[in-house]
Amino acid sequence: MNQIQLPAGFRDTILEECTKKNRIENTLNRVFESYGYEQIMTPAIEFYQTYAKAFHHLDERDMIKFFDKSQNILTLRMDMTVPIARAVTTRYQDKNGPFRLHYCANVYKVKSSLAGKRSVMTDCGVELIGLDAGSDLEVLTCALDGLEALDLKGYLLEIGTVRFFEEACRHADLSEQQRRTLADLIDRKSMVELKDYLNELPLRPTEKQFFLALPLLGGDQSILDTAYALSFAPSLKEIVVGLKKLAVQLNELGYGEHICFDLGKIAHLDYYTGIIFEGFVQGAGTSVLSGGRYDSLLKVFGCDLPACGFSFKVEELMDQIETAERKKKVQVVYGENKKLEAMKLAAALRKEHAVELVPGFADEVIVKEVDA
Numbered sequence: 001m002n003q004i005q006l007p008a009g010f011r012d013t014i015l016e017e018c019t020k021k022n023r024i025e026n027t028l029n030r031v032f033e034s035y036g037y038e039q040i041m042t043p044a045i046e047f048y049q050t051y052a053k054a055f056h057h058l059d060e061r062d063m064i065k066f067f068d069k070s071q072n073i074l075t076l077r078m079d080m081t082v083p084i085a086r087a088v089t090t091r092y093q094d095k096n097g098p099f100r101l102h103y104c105a106n107v108y109k110v111k112s113s114l115a116g117k118r119s120v121m122t123d124c125g126v127e128l129i130g131l132d133a134g135s136d137l138e139v140l141t142c143a144l145d146g147l148e149a150l151d152l153k154g155y156l157l158e159i160g161t162v163r164f165f166e167e168a169c170r171h172a173d174l175s176e177q178q179r180r181t182l183a184d185l186i187d188r189k190s191m192v193e194l195k196d197y198l199n200e201l202p203l204r205p206t207e208k209q210f211f212l213a214l215p216l217l218g219g220d221q222s223i224l225d226t227a228y229a230l231s232f233a234p235s236l237k238e239i240v241v242g243l244k245k246l247a248v249q250l251n252e253l254g255y256g257e258h259i260c261f262d263l264g265k266i267a268h269l270d271y272y273t274g275i276i277f278e279g280f281v282q283g284a285g286t287s288v289l290s291g292g293r294y295d296s297l298l299k300v301f302g303c304d305l306p307a308c309g310f311s312f313k314v315e316e317l318m319d320q321i322e323t324a325e326r327k328k329k330v331q332v333v334y335g336e337n338k339k340l341e342a343m344k345l346a347a348a349l350r351k352e353h354a355v356e357l358v359p360g361f362a363d364e365v366i367v368k369e370v371d372a
Helices: 016-034 048-054 081-091 133-149 162-171 176-188 191-200 205-216 223-230 234-252 314-318 336-349
Strands: 045-047 065-067 073-076 099-108 120-129 156-161 259-262 275-280 289-293 307-313 329-334 354-359 365-369
Touching: 016 099, 016 120, 016 133, 016 314, 045 048, 045 081, 048 073, 048 081, 081 099, 081 120, 081 307, 120 133, 120 314, 133 156, 133 234, 133 275, 133 289, 133 307, 156 162, 156 234, 162 176, 162 205, 162 234, 176 191, 176 205, 191 205, 205 223, 223 234, 223 259, 234 259, 275 307, 307 314, 329 336, 336 354, 336 365
Parallel strands: 156 259, 329 354
Antiparallel strands: 045 073, 065 073, 099 120, 120 307, 156 275, 275 289, 289 307, 329 365
């Protein structure tokens, strides 16, 4: 090998990238702290079994695994929600919360070498543990305030709920395999395949119409009226009414122009139980934040508390923000006999400028401006 290389999916973050990353993290931390969230840090390494407990369907190929000296299987954390759920369970077993926690941390997930995606990303987010769905509004406004604080152009928070699809499957008496197949087709918006598959299932016309329309139930707040009309069971109508109430509240708080709904949104993490949402920014090819409610996750660790949270994807945001204006840089060039004089001058100049000390040959001290 002619050069020292990094593993596939990993890369260094240097120079201006570091400046942007720090700006994003500092901005988001200020927003989270303004909501009363306190910082939490967890180890980058977890037991494999911690994730095996959390997920019903865990794809081991996504994980970076290795062994400790006792031959236990370890893994680099795939997200921060599971480690935080584990930490709250072990550290606050006798307390009911609520716990408001925020973090900025690297997460690791193996990506295909041909996909050109990173295997390590930085997530900045919050977890609100111990409050029921009535606190969803707080979590959503925190996410929206984070997007606003980053001064992003054309941002939008897209809201859905896993309950709409799951409740429809329950009423239609679908098997787990049928549910999973439908979820995949709806998620991919594969309309021809979806129609063919629905024709194979023993569904009533109203049920078939519902599932066929589900991938297209996305848009502004008026889409909730369409979803209500398609709802073939009282419990489905009740879910839509809950989303309408959320929309009214967000409008009254001044966030209306930045929200939309997608009732066909399918959760890619199987621990979600309620609302799910993603943040999108003009110019970004993918979502820049994601989150949702997960009321059953902590129960698997022995602490039955409801929870909701989200995380920003820092690397996806870096191309969407401008580098903050930095202090003007100057150089103080000095000869060997003028070193202390130069250092005193540099200390004074650093109140207004970034200062580089540069050894020179002349027995004098010279201040030079550095081009940006």
